[in-house]
Amino acid sequence: MKIYIEENLWDSFSFFDEIRALFNFTVEFKKYRFRDPYFLAYIRVRNPSERVFYEPLPLEIENEKRDLIQGVIYDGVELLKYFSQSIDISKPAVLITNRLIATPGDDMRYHLRMIVMSAAAVISLKGILYAPAKPPEYYIKSSLGFTEKIDIDVRKVLRMLILQFYAYFEYEEIFCSEKTCILYNCHTTEEINQVKGLCKKHVKMLEGVINPSLELRIF
Amino acid sequence: MEGEIFAKTTEKDVTSAIVKSFHSMLIEYTDSDVIVVGGGPSGLMAARELAKVGKKVLVIERNNYLGGGFWIGGYLMNKITVRAPAEKVLDELLIPYQEYTKGLYVTDGPHACSKLIAAACEAGAKFLNMTTFEDLIIKERRVSGVVINWTPVQALPRQITCVDPIALESKLIIDATGHDAFVAKKLEERGLLKTRGYGSMWVEESEDAVVNHTGEVFSGLIVTGMAVTTVFGLPRMGPTFGGMLLSGKRAAEVALEKLKGFE
Numbered sequence: 001m002k003i004y005i006e007e008n009l010w011d012s013f014s015f016f017d018e019i020r021a022l023f024n025f026t027v028e029f030k031k032y033r034f035r036d037p038y039f040l041a042y043i044r045v046r047n048p049s050e051r052v053f054y055e056p057l058p059l060e061i062e063n064e065k066r067d068l069i070q071g072v073i074y075d076g077v078e079l080l081k082y083f084s085q086s087i088d089i090s091k092p093a094v095l096i097t098n099r100l101i102a103t104p105g106d107d108m109r110y111h112l113r114m115i116v117m118s119a120a121a122v123i124s125l126k127g128i129l130y131a132p133a134k135p136p137e138y139y140i141k142s143s144l145g146f147t148e149k150i151d152i153d154v155r156k157v158l159r160m161l162i163l164q165f166y167a168y169f170e171y172e173e174i175f176c177s178e179k180t181c182i183l184y185n186c187h188t189t190e191e192i193n194q195v196k197g198l199c200k201k202h203v204k205m206l207e208g209v210i211n212p213s214l215e216l217r218i219f
Numbered sequence: 220m221e222g223e224i225f226a227k228t229t230e231k232d233v234t235s236a237i238v239k240s241f242h243s244m245l246i247e248y249t250d251s252d253v254i255v256v257g258g259g260p261s262g263l264m265a266a267r268e269l270a271k272v273g274k275k276v277l278v279i280e281r282n283n284y285l286g287g288g289f290w291i292g293g294y295l296m297n298k299i300t301v302r303a304p305a306e307k308v309l310d311e312l313l314i315p316y317q318e319y320t321k322g323l324y325v326t327d328g329p330h331a332c333s334k335l336i337a338a339a340c341e342a343g344a345k346f347l348n349m350t351t352f353e354d355l356i357i358k359e360r361r362v363s364g365v366v367i368n369w370t371p372v373q374a375l376p377r378q379i380t381c382v383d384p385i386a387l388e389s390k391l392i393i394d395a396t397g398h399d400a401f402v403a404k405k406l407e408e409r410g411l412l413k414t415r416g417y418g419s420m421w422v423e424e425s426e427d428a429v430v431n432h433t434g435e436v437f438s439g440l441i442v443t444g445m446a447v448t449t450v451f452g453l454p455r456m457g458p459t460f461g462g463m464l465l466s467g468k469r470a471a472e473v474a475l476e477k478l479k480g481f482e
């Protein structure tokens with residue numbers, strides 16, 4: 001398994017050991033940089049209800065070059081496509097980025113995502129904070145201008161997402177229906193809190209490749 | 220006579236004082252360095268920064284009052300919040316505030332807004348209020364002025380079409396018209412720019428995004444404040460005003476850099 005960390009995130013990234021500890025095989029970490037600032041400016045999400053791309057303005061390309069991308073949202077599908085084409089995807093590969101990513105939901109509107117996956121995966125660290133739905137108080141306070149601390153265990157969610165992608169890549173297993181299982185597809189902070197470990201079925205499936213401690217339900 | 224407090228004057232003098240001083244200002248400002256369209260927090264901030272260093276700045280405001288949304292915070296409550304480092308701007312303008320939580324500051328809307336307006340005035344910016352931006356002057360693919368009219372003209376019955384606007388020239392225009400981005404939209408009408416409309420997804424970093432994307436979007440046109448979100452299609456902002464103030468400052472920096480090309 002190869003985990004790519006976007007260059008601008010590498011120095012502050014602190015979950016190397018936690019990710020290594022997930023598996024019985026070696027996890028390789030590598031720096032990654034998107035080579036095409038024009039493309040990144042092009043695939044920005046502009047309108048939440050419309051999947052439409054615009055010719056970037058020069059300032060947008062300039063800001064991409066300088067990594068001034070706070071608050072910018074990218075089309076997750078296009079970002080993943082670009083990443084997948086730039087690396088070897090015969091083995092599981094994940095990009096961890098600080099960029100915000102969104103993809104259209106069933107309602108045809110863009111929603112922020114923690115992960116977008118197919119043959120490879122892109123995980124957004126900021127998405128882990130922003131994408132899961134929070135209790136209503138959070139939104140009320142935010143709308144009044146208060147910056148509420150987001151109560152999410154990033155370490156836990158990051159490990160969940162990597163295991164979810166791995167299960168999908170190796171076993172084509174798309175999520176688990178059991179709410180306490182690591183492979184459950186969480187959409188809210190409350191659901192994340194309910195996850196305890198792998199269910200019996202998935203312990204069996206991943207036996208041998210994952211660290212045995214994950215079989216204990218103390219995730 | 221007892222009780223007589225004020226100096227004697229005539230109606231004629233009062234009228235000519237108003238007309239002559241307004242007239243001479245208007246004549247002087249038919250040509251300026253920068254025209255700021257919109258007198259909200261970002262526009263006022265940009266105007267103040269530019270006037271402070273001696274640039275000739277005219278602010279166009281469609282309302283009678285200046286300050287835009289800066290009088291009032293979220294839910295019509297007149298408390299204004301800014302996040303660090305924007306409290307430094309409050310320090311600079313001598314606006315008192317309190318730290319609410321680490322990095323979040325709260326101040327009184329009326330105090331903050333009136334100080335900002337005063338700062339722009341004292342720096343030397345001039346104002347045309349009750350004045351609507353109608354169109355842009357574009358020469359050789361460069362914005363070089365605005366067409367304006369009195370705001371009440373819009374309310375006249377349609378058969379009265381004789382109230383023609385006037386044009387003012389300037390080296391640069393700053394669009395500080397909020398989410399409407401009226402100035403940028405005029406370029407769009409002519410097919411010279413494509414604005415993206417602002418998003419509804421709220422993210423904490425949208426203020427950073429607004430400041431980072433404040434800049435020239437067409438030769439001679441700089442966007443600032445909420446207009447930035449509309450032009451670039453950035454996520455919505457919450458009701459904290461630091462982004463507006465810092466965006467105004469950034470717009471002024473960009474303008475000063477561009478004005479060097481005219482020297």
Ligand SMILES: [Zn+2]
Pocket residue numbers: 176177178181182183184198199200201202
């Ligand atoms: Zn399971």
